Amino acid sequence: MDSCKSIKKYFEKALDNELNEKELEIFNEHLTNCNKCQTEFLELLEVKHFMKDSNTIESNDTFLDNLWDKIEPELILAETKEKPNYFEIIKGFIFNNNRKIIQYSTAFAILFIGIFIGRYYLPEENKNLPITEQNIIADNSQNESIDLDVKPKENIDILKPTSQPNKVTYKTVSDDPAAKFVSRSKILLMGLVNFDPTTDDIDAINMQKQKEISRGLILQAADIKKKLTKPSQQQLKDLINDLEVILLQIANLESEYNLDGIDLVKDGVDKRNIFLKININEMQKTSSPKQKQEYKKSI
Amino acid sequence: METDEKQLILKAQNGNLQAFKMLVEQNKMNIYQLAYNLTRNKEDAEDVTQEVFIKAFRSISKFRGDSKFSTWLYRITVNTSLSLKKRYKIVDIKSEENMDLAYKSELNQNHSIEFNPEKLAESMFIKKHINNALSKLSKLEKTVFVLKNYDELNYDEIQTITNLKSGTLRSLNFRAIKKLQIALDIFSDRKKSEAVNG
Numbered sequence: 116m117d118s119c120k121s122i123k124k125y126f127e128k129a130l131d132n133e134l135n136e137k138e139l140e141i142f143n144e145h146l147t148n149c150n151k152c153q154t155e156f157l158e159l160l161e162v163k164h165f166m167k168d169s170n171t172i173e174s175n176d177t178f179l180d181n182l183w184d185k186i187e188p189e190l191i192l193a194e195t196k197e198k199p200n201y202f203e204i205i206k207g208f209i210f211n212n213n214r215k216i217i218q219y220s221t222a223f224a225i226l227f228i229g230i231f232i233g234r235y236y237l238p239e240e241n242k243n244l245p246i247t248e249q250n251i252i253a254d255n256s257q258n259e260s261i262d263l264d265v266k267p268k269e270n271i272d273i274l275k276p277t278s279q280p281n282k283v284t285y286k287t288v289s290d291d292p293a294a295k296f297v298s299r300s301k302i303l304l305m306g307l308v309n310f311d312p313t314t315d316d317i318d319a320i321n322m323q324k325q326k327e328i329s330r331g332l333i334l335q336a337a338d339i340k341k342k343l344t345k346p347s348q349q350q351l352k353d354l355i356n357d358l359e360v361i362l363l364q365i366a367n368l369e370s371e372y373n374l375d376g377i378d379l380v381k382d383g384v385d386k387r388n389i390f391l392k393i394n395i396n397e398m399q400k401t402s403s404p405k406q407k408q409e410y411k412k413s414i
Numbered sequence: 415m416e417t418d419e420k421q422l423i424l425k426a427q428n429g430n431l432q433a434f435k436m437l438v439e440q441n442k443m444n445i446y447q448l449a450y451n452l453t454r455n456k457e458d459a460e461d462v463t464q465e466v467f468i469k470a471f472r473s474i475s476k477f478r479g480d481s482k483f484s485t486w487l488y489r490i491t492v493n494t495s496l497s498l499k500k501r502y503k504i505v506d507i508k509s510e511e512n513m514d515l516a517y518k519s520e521l522n523q524n525h526s527i528e529f530n531p532e533k534l535a536e537s538m539f540i541k542k543h544i545n546n547a548l549s550k551l552s553k554l555e556k557t558v559f560v561l562k563n564y565d566e567l568n569y570d571e572i573q574t575i576t577n578l579k580s581g582t583l584r585s586l587n588f589r590a591i592k593k594l595q596i597a598l599d600i601f602s603d604r605k606k607s608e609a610v611n612g
Contacts, residue, residue, distance in 0.1 A: 127588040131562070131569075162595045166547070167563050169540050172450050178460050179442050182467070183435055189468045194429060374582055 119145075119152050126156055130163060293339050293351055294400070296332060300358045301393050303328055307365070308381050308390075322368065329366040333359060354396055357387045419483055427475050434474070438467050441484055444565070445491050451560040452495040454545045462498055466491050481574045488565070489575040492557055547597035551590050558583050559590035 122145045128134050134142055146153040303325060336359045343352045361383050368376040384390065419440070425433035442463065449462035469490050477486055548556055554576075561572045562583075569580045576583070 127584050130588065130591060131584070159591055159595060162598055163563060163591055165598065166544065166559075166594060169544055170451070170564060171537070171541065172447050173456070175446065175456065175460070178463075179446060182442055182463065183438055186438070186464050186467050186471075187431070187435075190431060190434070190471045193468070193472050194431070374585060 119149060122152055130159060296335055296339055297393055297396060300332055304384055304389060307377055308384055310377060326366050326368060329362040333362050333366060351396060354392045357389060361389060423483060434471055441487055444484060445487055448488060448491050448565055449495055451564045452557065454548060458498060462491065462494050465494050485571050485574050492575055496553055547594045550593050550597045555586050555590040558586040562587050
């Protein structure tokens with residue numbers, strides 16, 4: 116006899132009358148011999164029938180009879196509404212507002228030039244940062260130590276500016292692209308892992324945004340890993356590899372309401388002990404001045 | 415799709431109002447019922463029904479005939495019902511006084527119910543608790559439950575309407591039934607207690 120746990124997987128299909136012949140045979144046999152499952156299933160069936168049979172919709176003949184009269188004016192309006200002639204609008208604007216045209220044109224020209232210069236001279240490492248999150252950079256170059264009691268985003272790194280123009284230095288820990296990547300990935304995963312389909316409304320998760328953020332992070336991962344060449348950075352590199360796999364899963368979720376996909380992501384996070392590895396990574400960065408010094412040197 | 419309906423749709427797509435009127439007449443009852451089942455409120459159902467047909471007329475040129483015309487209308491109805499809630503201030507439906515007044519007003523307008531105080535009370539009681547039970551469901555769960563059990567659509571049709579996978583739809587429907595079971599358990603306990611106490 117099949118166990119109760121495996122029979123309960125048939126409940127969904129049984130309620131919808133979608134069991135095939137073989138499944139129905141197994142299902143009926145188990146229910147005949149198991150009072151508990153029989154009771155449970157019959158209660159669910161009763162709920163379904165009760166909701167269906169008790170649902171009454173009062174007739175609304177008055178409304179339905181007059182429906183066309185109510186909507187016809189809107190439909191006629193929709194049909195006859197002319198599209199605006201944008202050429203005429205622009206032409207009139209130009210001829211009536213010469214001075215203003217020149218002022219606005221100048222302003223737009225300056226704006227575009229500024230954007231062009233900014234894009235052309237923008238530093239390489241900032242280009243791939245997701246624009247959905249703020250990057251807060253604390254200018255604490257005069258401080259010589261990291262205060263462990265301060266919250267992580269306020270931590271101050273004591274890397275001194277170097278005279279070598281080619282060496283990349285970070286004024287704060289939060290400047291470190293790898294740390295930012297890990298932090299953002301953690302926030303993204305926590306949102307998904309903490310989602311409980313039995314109690315939470317799936318509409319609360321903006322799946323499209325999660326996928327966009329995942330794609331942005333995946334694009335960054337390759338560049339970040341290239342710069343982690345030292346042996347002491349291998350652990351961080353492995354963590355980024357694991358995160359990449361999970362982020363790929365999220366980015367490839369097929370639809371916005373893919374509960375199975377979310378479960379898959381959760382399993383992946385559990386199996387790879389992602390949060391444990393992230394916590395270890397964070398602890399290593401903030402635990403002792405000696406380790407902080409090593410971290411500075413590694414950068 | 416029947417040939418008559420196809421021809422009506424083609425004419426409506428060319429701007430023929432009379433053809434569209436016939437489509438409205440053929441589908442208005444089903445759309446109103448679905449709107450009512452989703453909103454559980456007569457006024458909202460009326461608003462949704464009107465909006466559905468106005469939207470349908472504006473975008474009928476986009477209807478390609480991949481699905482039944484009624485399925486396409488159902489899709490608009492579901493989307494309109496879901497967005498309608500955001501515009502309206504959410505009334506505290508747990509307020510017993512508000513519910514009682516609303517139901518009494520609605521039922522008193524329905525002349526088809528034979529005036530019988532006991533039946534009226536029973537009907538109000540059941541309706542109140544069905545609405546309360548349905549309010550425990552998420553928007554998606556309610557939508558899928560209504561389409562599957564009230565409109566008796568199959569999962570393929572519901573998939574066309576909601577763009578959700580059939581596995582997800584089955585899960586949503588099952589979860590809805592389980593949540594309703596919990597909600598109605600409370601209702602049946604209360605009913606027994608009211609029956610005992612009078």
